[in-house]
Amino acid sequence: MSGTSSDNIGISVITWFNDRGGNGTANGTNNWASGQITLFSGLNVLTVMAEDLAGNVGRSSLTVNYITTDNTGPNLSITNFSDGQIVTTNLITVLGMASDANRGDNGISSVEINGLRASGDTANGSGIANWSCPIILNQGSNNITVVARDNSPNLNSSQQSITINYTSSISPIDLFWQYKANMPIARRSSAIAVYNNQIYVIGGDYRISHYSSFTHSSNISVL
Ligand SMILES: [Ca+2]
Numbered sequence: 001m002s003g004t005s006s007d008n009i010g011i012s013v014i015t016w017f018n019d020r021g022g023n024g025t026a027n028g029t030n031n032w033a034s035g036q037i038t039l040f041s042g043l044n045v046l047t048v049m050a051e052d053l054a055g056n057v058g059r060s061s062l063t064v065n066y067i068t069t070d071n072t073g074p075n076l077s078i079t080n081f082s083d084g085q086i087v088t089t090n091l092i093t094v095l096g097m098a099s100d101a102n103r104g105d106n107g108i109s110s111v112e113i114n115g116l117r118a119s120g121d122t123a124n125g126s127g128i129a130n131w132s133c134p135i136i137l138n139q140g141s142n143n144i145t146v147v148a149r150d151n152s153p154n155l156n157s158s159q160q161s162i163t164i165n166y167t168s169s170i171s172p173i174d175l176f177w178q179y180k181a182n183m184p185i186a187r188r189s190s191a192i193a194v195y196n197n198q199i200y201v202i203g204g205d206y207r208i209s210h211y212s213s214f215t216h217s218s219n220i221s222v223l
């Protein structure tokens with residue numbers, strides 16, 4: 001910022017300040033220059049003051065609208081469930097965090113889980129929204145999609161998706177059976193699984209004498 005000033009007895013000093021923060025003394029008097037001024041996103045009122053040799057002050061202001069473009073979605077994470085997790089209750093509460101810190105610092109305007117607004121889903125500036133949302137699961141596979149939007153004019157979004165498998169009760173035999181179907185036919189008559197520190201043997205023809213055939217043991221999954 002630069003300009004001119006004049007006075008009947010002479011100028012002693014030119015100073016400036018930004019109402020959003022920052023101030024300084026300009027170089028020169030009749031022809032002055034402020035040097036670099038740091039602007040903040042949004043409106044900045046810059047005021048220049050000229051003081052004459054008698055201590056009288058004249059001032060002039062201008063408003064600068066500093067527009068920053070945010071094209072970056074916020075950071076988003078689901079903190080209490082992982083992809084593919086198996087649960088035995090159909091009512092869960094999904095927890096997570098969203099923040100626009102270092103991604104525009106425009107805050108969080110919303111977090112939606114499968115289209116439903118979460119609780120605690122807003123934040124200002126670089127703050128963190130610790131959101132939560134109860135979800136009712138269907139039997140079997142459930143897709144959980146979380147969309148967080150920042151509070152910039154663009155409402156930039158980020159998305160995370162996980163699958164949660166709900167089964168009303170876990171039967172190790174049921175769980176294991178799908179793996180058994182992938183086994184070589186010769187081995188389907190017997191199979192073994194370890195679940196919750198217990199060994200389950202499925203089928204009636206499991207004998208130690210079959211040990212030499214266990215070259216196919218990579219098809220046996222430990223749950
Ligand atoms: Ca004067």
Ligand SMILES: [Ca+2]
Nearest residue numbers: 072103104150
């Ligand atoms: Ca952003």
